[in-house]
Amino acid sequence: MKVGVLLSGCGVLDGSEIYESVLTILAIERAGAEVAAIAPDVPQHDIINHYRGGELRTGDGTAERSVLAESARIVRGRITSLAEVSAHDIDALIIPGGYGVVKNLCTYAHNDDHVSINEEAKRLLTEMASLRKPIGALCIAPVLVALALGDKAPSLTVGNDAKVTMDLQRFGAQTAETTVDQIHVDAKHNIVSTPAFMLAETPLEAETGVNKLVAKVIELAKAI
Numbered sequence: 001m002k003v004g005v006l007l008s009g010c011g012v013l014d015g016s017e018i019y020e021s022v023l024t025i026l027a028i029e030r031a032g033a034e035v036a037a038i039a040p041d042v043p044q045h046d047i048i049n050h051y052r053g054g055e056l057r058t059g060d061g062t063a064e065r066s067v068l069a070e071s072a073r074i075v076r077g078r079i080t081s082l083a084e085v086s087a088h089d090i091d092a093l094i095i096p097g098g099y100g101v102v103k104n105l106c107t108y109a110h111n112d113d114h115v116s117i118n119e120e121a122k123r124l125l126t127e128m129a130s131l132r133k134p135i136g137a138l139c140i141a142p143v144l145v146a147l148a149l150g151d152k153a154p155s156l157t158v159g160n161d162a163k164v165t166m167d168l169q170r171f172g173a174q175t176a177e178t179t180v181d182q183i184h185v186d187a188k189h190n191i192v193s194t195p196a197f198m199l200a201e202t203p204l205e206a207e208t209g210v211n212k213l214v215a216k217v218i219e220l221a222k223a224i
Contacts (some may be wrong), residue, residue, distance in 0.1 A: 001031075001032070001033040001034065001091050001092075001218060001221060001222070002033065002034045002036050002089070002090050002091050003028045003033050003034065003035060003036065003090065003091060003092045003093070003094060003214075003217070003218065003221070004036045004037075004038050004085065004089075004090035004092065004093040004094070004124075005021070005024060005025060005028070005035055005036065005037050005038065005075075005093075005094050005095075005096065006038050006039070006082070006093060006094070006095045006096075006105075006121070006124070007021060007037060007038065007039040007067075007071035007074060007075075007079070007096065007100075008039065008040075008067060008071065008098060008100030008101050008103075008104045008105050009039075009044055009065075009067050009070040009071055009098070009100035009104055010070040010071060010073040010074055011048065011050050011070075011098070011100075012050070012098045012099060012197070013048035013050055013098075013099050014044055014045070014046055014047055014048040014099060014100055014103060014104075015044065015067070015070055015071065015098055015099070015100035015104070016071060016074065016096045016097075016098040016100050016101070017096055017097045017098035017138075017139060017196070017197055018074060018098075019197070019203040019206060020096040020097050020098065020138050020139060020196050020197060020206060020210060021074050021096040021098075022074070023203065023206060023207055023210040023211070024094055024096055024136075024138070024210055024213075024214060025037075025074075025075070027210060027211050027214035027215070028094070028214055028218075031214060031215065031218050033091075033218055035075070036080065036085070036089070036090055037071065037072075037074070037075040037078060037079040037080070038079065038080055038081075038082050038085050038124075039067050039068045039070075039071035039072075039079055039081070039082060040067050040068065040081070040082040040083070040104070040105065040118055040120055040121065041066065041067070041068040041081045041082070041083065042066070042067050042068075042104065042118065043064050043065070043066060043067070044064070044065045044066070044067055044070065044100070044103070044104055045103040045104055045107075045109075045110065046103065047064075047065055067100065067104045068081055068082075082118075082120045082121065082124065083120050085124065086124070086127055087124060087127035087128045087130070087131050087133055088127075088131075090133070091133060091221040091224075092133055092134045092135070092136070092217045092218065092220070092221040093124065093125070093128050093133070093134075093135050093136070094135075094136035094137075094138070094213070094214065094217060095135075095136065095137050095138065095141035095144060095145070096138050096139070096141065096196075097138045097139020097140045097141050097196055097197060097198070098139065098140070099140070101139075101140050101141050101143065101144050102140055102143055102144075104118070105117070105118045105121045105144050106118060106121070106143065106144055106147055108143050108147070108167070115147060115171075117144065117147045117148060121144060121148065122147070122148045125144070125145060125148035125149060126148060126149070129148075129149050129152060129189060132189075132190055132224060133190065133221065133224065134190040134191070134192065134216075134217045134220035134221050134224075135189075135190065135191045135192070135217075136191075136192045136193070136194075136213045136214065136216075136217040137156065137191065137192070137193045138193070138194055138196040138209075138210065138213065139158070139195065139196040139197050139198050140158065140164065140198065141193075142156035142157065142158055142164075142168060142173070142193050143158075143164065143167065143168065143171070145173075145191060145193075146167075146168045146171040146172060146173035147171055149172075149189070149191075150171045150172025150173060151172060152172075152189055153172055153173065153174055154172075154173050154174070154186050154189050154191050155173065155174040155175070155176060155184065155186040155188075155189075155191070156168055156173050156174070156175060156176070156184065156186070156191065156193045157175065157176045157177065157178045157182075157183075157184035157193045157194065157195060158175075158193075158195060158198050159177070159178055159179070159180065159195030159198040159199040160177050160178075160195075160199070161198055164198075165177075178194070178195060179195070179199070180195050180196070180199035180200050180205055180206065180208075180209055181205075181208040181209050181212075182194065182195075182209060182212075183209060183212045183213050183216055185216060190220050192213050192216045192217050192220070193213070194209035194210065194212065194213045195209065196209055196210060
């Protein structure tokens with residue numbers, strides 16, 4: 001069993017949420033499955049100082065980092081470019097949250113009226129759906145799923161965030177309200193989602209939902 005983990009950088013404000021990413025990886029490995037970390041080889045939208053806040057800049061006023069290289073920090077370099085991965089290479093796909101999902105994998109964070117999506121991310125999600133291989137989405141990641149698969153009307157949760165819920169519906173998704181320790185399962189499309197740090201304040205609060213999501217995704221993958 002190989003579970004793809006689609007990362008979007010390193011750090012909640014400009015990449016993948018690290019707690020969610022690590023909890024996901026731990027849960028996959030505890031279930032006896034193999035982690036296949038994936039990220040697009042594209043520049044980050046911005047680089048945020050996670051200590052002081054604000055955007056980082058170099059001496060000439062600009063700074064650039066690779067989403068793939070930054071994501072590699074989380075998995076000790078064991079990662080593959082998204083362009084090199086198809087749905088035939090993995091049994092399931094899980095997407096941790098963090099602003100990188102809505103900055104680097106799509107443009108929702110900075111242009112929610114006219115949102116575009118990374119074409120490779122859309123391709124992989126579309127392939128997964130076509131093969132009915134399960135998809136897990138944590139925190140804000142349901143936005144990406146809705147953008148890629150809105151024509152299928154997937155059912156998703158981001159907890160109880162009214163603004164994001166309305167946008168998910170605008171992108172074609174159905175929505176459900178859940179608590180931090182719950183998962184929402186779209187049995188028709190084999191999609192599982194949980195609020196994680198949309199509601200959690202600590203890793204401990206997020207862990208139950210993350211563990212449930214990983215367990216359900218692997219259960220669905222085994223049933224295919």
